[in-house]
Amino acid sequence: MAKQYVDMNTPVIEMRNIVKRFGDFVANDGINLTVHKGEIHAILGENGAGKSTLMNQLYGLLKPTSGDILVNGKKIEMNNPRDAIDAGIGMVHQHFMLVQPFTVTENIVLGTEPTKGVKLDMATARKNVVEISERYGLSIDPDAKIEDISVGMQQRVEILKALYRGADILILDEPTSSLTPQEITELIAIMHNLVKDGKSIIIITHKLKEIKESADFCTIIRMGKYIDTVDVDKVDENDLASMMVGRKVTFKVDKPEQKPGEVVLDVKDLHCLDYRGIEIVKGLNLQVRRGEIVGIAGIDGNGQTELVEVITGLRKGTKGQVLVNGTDVFNKPPAFGFQHGVSSIPADRQKHGLVLDFSIEDNLILQNYEKDPFAKKRVLKRDSIFAHASESIEKYDIRPSGSEKRPAGTLSGGNQQKVIIAREVQNDKDLLIAVNPTRGLDVGAIEYVHKYIVDQRNKGKAVLLVSFELDEIMSLSDIIDVIFDGQIVASIPGKEANENDLGLMMAGGGKKK
Amino acid sequence: MTKKKGFLDVISENRFIHILLSILLGFLVGAVFLVIMNLSVSAAYGRLINSVTSLKGFSYVVVYAVPYIVAGLSVAFSFKTGVFNIGAEGQFVVGSMAAVVTSIFGASLPKPLLIPLCFLAAMAAGAIWGIIVGVLKTKWGINEVLSMIMFNWIAFYLSNFIAGIPAIKNEGTAEATKNIADNASLLFSKDFIKSAGLAPTANWGFIAAIVATVLIWFIIEKTTLGYELKAVGSNKFAAEYGGISVNRSILTALAISGALAGLAGALQVMGMGKRISIFTSQEGFGFAGIVVALIGCSNPFGVLVAGLFYGALMYGGSKLNLEGVPTQLINVIVGTVVFFIAISVIFENLKRLKGRAAVKKAVAEKEGKK
Numbered sequence: 001m002a003k004q005y006v007d008m009n010t011p012v013i014e015m016r017n018i019v020k021r022f023g024d025f026v027a028n029d030g031i032n033l034t035v036h037k038g039e040i041h042a043i044l045g046e047n048g049a050g051k052s053t054l055m056n057q058l059y060g061l062l063k064p065t066s067g068d069i070l071v072n073g074k075k076i077e078m079n080n081p082r083d084a085i086d087a088g089i090g091m092v093h094q095h096f097m098l099v100q101p102f103t104v105t106e107n108i109v110l111g112t113e114p115t116k117g118v119k120l121d122m123a124t125a126r127k128n129v130v131e132i133s134e135r136y137g138l139s140i141d142p143d144a145k146i147e148d149i150s151v152g153m154q155q156r157v158e159i160l161k162a163l164y165r166g167a168d169i170l171i172l173d174e175p176t177s178s179l180t181p182q183e184i185t186e187l188i189a190i191m192h193n194l195v196k197d198g199k200s201i202i203i204i205t206h207k208l209k210e211i212k213e214s215a216d217f218c219t220i221i222r223m224g225k226y227i228d229t230v231d232v233d234k235v236d237e238n239d240l241a242s243m244m245v246g247r248k249v250t251f252k253v254d255k256p257e258q259k260p261g262e263v264v265l266d267v268k269d270l271h272c273l274d275y276r277g278i279e280i281v282k283g284l285n286l287q288v289r290r291g292e293i294v295g296i297a298g299i300d301g302n303g304q305t306e307l308v309e310v311i312t313g314l315r316k317g318t319k320g321q322v323l324v325n326g327t328d329v330f331n332k333p334p335a336f337g338f339q340h341g342v343s344s345i346p347a348d349r350q351k352h353g354l355v356l357d358f359s360i361e362d363n364l365i366l367q368n369y370e371k372d373p374f375a376k377k378r379v380l381k382r383d384s385i386f387a388h389a390s391e392s393i394e395k396y397d398i399r400p401s402g403s404e405k406r407p408a409g410t411l412s413g414g415n416q417q418k419v420i421i422a423r424e425v426q427n428d429k430d431l432l433i434a435v436n437p438t439r440g441l442d443v444g445a446i447e448y449v450h451k452y453i454v455d456q457r458n459k460g461k462a463v464l465l466v467s468f469e470l471d472e473i474m475s476l477s478d479i480i481d482v483i484f485d486g487q488i489v490a491s492i493p494g495k496e497a498n499e500n501d502l503g504l505m506m507a508g509g510g511k512k513k
Numbered sequence: 514m515t516k517k518k519g520f521l522d523v524i525s526e527n528r529f530i531h532i533l534l535s536i537l538l539g540f541l542v543g544a545v546f547l548v549i550m551n552l553s554v555s556a557a558y559g560r561l562i563n564s565v566t567s568l569k570g571f572s573y574v575v576v577y578a579v580p581y582i583v584a585g586l587s588v589a590f591s592f593k594t595g596v597f598n599i600g601a602e603g604q605f606v607v608g609s610m611a612a613v614v615t616s617i618f619g620a621s622l623p624k625p626l627l628i629p630l631c632f633l634a635a636m637a638a639g640a641i642w643g644i645i646v647g648v649l650k651t652k653w654g655i656n657e658v659l660s661m662i663m664f665n666w667i668a669f670y671l672s673n674f675i676a677g678i679p680a681i682k683n684e685g686t687a688e689a690t691k692n693i694a695d696n697a698s699l700l701f702s703k704d705f706i707k708s709a710g711l712a713p714t715a716n717w718g719f720i721a722a723i724v725a726t727v728l729i730w731f732i733i734e735k736t737t738l739g740y741e742l743k744a745v746g747s748n749k750f751a752a753e754y755g756g757i758s759v760n761r762s763i764l765t766a767l768a769i770s771g772a773l774a775g776l777a778g779a780l781q782v783m784g785m786g787k788r789i790s791i792f793t794s795q796e797g798f799g800f801a802g803i804v805v806a807l808i809g810c811s812n813p814f815g816v817l818v819a820g821l822f823y824g825a826l827m828y829g830g831s832k833l834n835l836e837g838v839p840t841q842l843i844n845v846i847v848g849t850v851v852f853f854i855a856i857s858v859i860f861e862n863l864k865r866l867k868g869r870a871a872v873k874k875a876v877a878e879k880e881g882k883k
């Protein structure tokens with residue numbers, strides 16, 4: 001970054017020696033942060049390092065135990081988000097705060113709806129929304145309901161919502177975690193447009209590549225402590241990674257050569273409709289064999305989500321076959337597929353993966369609550385359920401430890417994902433389907449997740465990986481299938497793939513198989 | 514986990530205090546009305562307390578409370594499993610009628626056989642009433658609240674119709690069914706009632722209420738069935754993903770909830786009620802069950818306590834006219850209590866005004882766990 005828009009003489013945010021205690025627990029221990037006008041400032045840290053806590057104080061959701069917050073040089077006491085919004089601060093949360101049955105337009109204008117007399121003026125609202133979405137290049141369907149649109153789309157709505165409120169200082173909490181590579185490029189362009197406009201952006205992330213591509217400065221936090229603020233141009237990704245986790249991190253996935261075995265998953269001529277009733281999977285063929293990872297690369301909206309939903313029994317297809325070890329699970333309920341060897345790490349962990357009100361221990365037995373040793377004669381055996389949870393928490397490094405009886409909803413996103421992975425890997429089925437398994441996870445956690453996925457492969461399981469992270473697809477997959485417009489348009493060995501060719505094929509530029 | 518801990522666990526401190534506060538406010542608002550009507554607050558509330566604290570008075574309270582407790586369990590169970598059983602009223606009505614009819618046709622059967630038979634008939638009737646609504650919901654997506662309200666009225670008129678059938682109708686002039694058969698009565702023996710100085714309608718129903726409470730707690734907390742139903746209730750998508758059949762769970766939940774409401778009806782008529790009148794309006798036991806479930810935080814043991822509290826208000830309230838106080842005062846108090854429980858938001862805001870201590874703590878705990 002050239003820092004061409006940064007005005008080093010005009011600090012807009014100064015957080016001085018911020019300490020935040022929760023009882024004995026120190027979440028932020030003397031953190032300093034200065035953000036200037038026109039600057040993109042990254043906050044880097046592992047899951048649970050205290051990034052979100054820091055930003056929640058800036059956004060008025062939490063009050064610092066001690067320390068000062070200055071906005072535009074003036075000391076400000078933030079009692080609630082209203083104060084923050086009044087001070088020109090906007091925040092996009094990692095977990096979306098959208099009203100599911102409302103439309104995109106209704107969500108964006110929520111709280112600041114244009115009115116005509118006492119009536120809502122939805123026509124103007126819609127016009128404003130379309131205008132702003134075009135201005136920042138974030139295309140959306142203003143009339144779609146939130147519950148019907150993909151996670152990626154919902155993220156766009158969140159970003160638009162903050163922009164709509166005209167914030168000068170934008171806090172983005174893991175903004176790219178659900179975006180496709182193209183969307184990320186677009187977002188970075190948008191961020192640059194915004195700083196050109198004189199706005200400032202704070203981005204909470206643990207994606208080193210994006211920090212390198214977008215940010216001017218980066219503040220690193222580790223276990224609640226301030227580590228350093230660095231000029232992004234003067235460090236490389238390895239420096240950032242080791243500052244973040246406090247040890248050397250390997251990006252390389254260790255994957256021994258092995259010959260794949262017989263076919264486990266065989267999808268033949270699959271067709272299905274999307275939520276609007278339009279055909280989105282159009283005669284798709286796919287095979288996954290024992291001991292191999294097949295990665296599906298594609299831009300969101302080309303049918304990969306629906307493909308997985310049909311395989312796992314959550315969506316009815318219109319035609320085709322889904323053979324798992326020779327048994328057709330097409331249009332059967334999820335339990336049938338599970339019995340015949342399908343386990344999966346779902347894309348939306350809070351909707352499909354977990355019962356957030358349930359404790360960790362109860363979530364860990366979601367498909368197996370009726371089986372030995374968790375139940376006997378339909379009565380739950382709490383002791384074994386607890387023991388199983390303790391073991392999983394230890395083995396899969398679910399934090400905080402001792403959280404067996406805590407509701408899953410109180411864990412951080414990364415740790416929620418670890419709960420799901422612990423459960424699905426231990427189900428030990430012949431086929432593991434993983435959809436965006438590392439979304440929102442930090443480097444340390446990603447390393448674990450990748451290790452577990454590769455372990456499954458090495459144990460002779462078939463793995464189907466769907467991910468919007470091209471890096472992830474390329475480093476894990478034995479075979480990469482490119483999905484475009486509801487079909488697999490190319491199938492190439494993982495070793496031979498490169499980002500440019502894949503990108504081209506994902507955009508429809510590839511040759512048909 | 515021991516039983517005692519489970520009990521304390523669920524009535525968590527915070528929620529418990531909230532409920533107590535709501536009850537206090539209910540009485541406060543009641544007092545305001547008393548003052549407006551120029552009546553003595555101490556005399557009215559003194560009468561209320563005195564009338565329920567004697568042995569006889571308390572036995573009345575228990576008698577009153579039994580149907581409320583079991584109807585409250587019915588609604589609480591439905592809350593826990595993600596369906597809102599506003600149809601407990603209708604299930605209660607068909608349950609009590611099933612018990613009466615069974616007792617009339619089985620009058621010659623011995624007590625140990627007839628009583629369980631009446632219970633079973635009532636539970637089956639209530640369950641069927643619940644399942645019909647469940648089928649409408651799962652097969653055709655008909656909103657269960659709407660169909661339940663309709664089924665409450667169907668039950669009401671069906672009950673009035675059956676009560677008028679010659680084989681069922683009272684031989685005397687009363688517009689009601691025959692009395693429940695002696696062998697289906699749950700009443701204590703007359704001698705025992707007299708010697709112990711209890712209410713004349715004192716009966717064995719409370720044993721059934723306690724058994725039902727423990728059983729429902731056990732189902733919810735300790736069984737795979739409870740696990741399934743709760744999972745569907747809190748996140749049906751994840752439950753389905755995990756291989757639980759959502760539709761089957763909804764039907765099961767409604768059947769159990771309906772069976773409980775039906776049982777409540779049987780306990781009412783086999784205990785203090787004796788017979789079913791031809792009514793001009795709904796009696797409201799099922800609706801009272803919603804109130805009891807709310808006050809009891811949908812926790813079975815909480816419902817047990819809340820049902821006793823509600824029974825005390827109903828019985829004590831009936832004595833208020835001795836002080837010249839209209840018995841409607843009780844409705845004011847109950848309404849206010851429910852109001853404050855339902856709009857817990859107000860409490861949150863009050864807390865926020867007072868330094869936001871509680872809200873901050875909640876957020877802090879959530880954050881601290883990260």
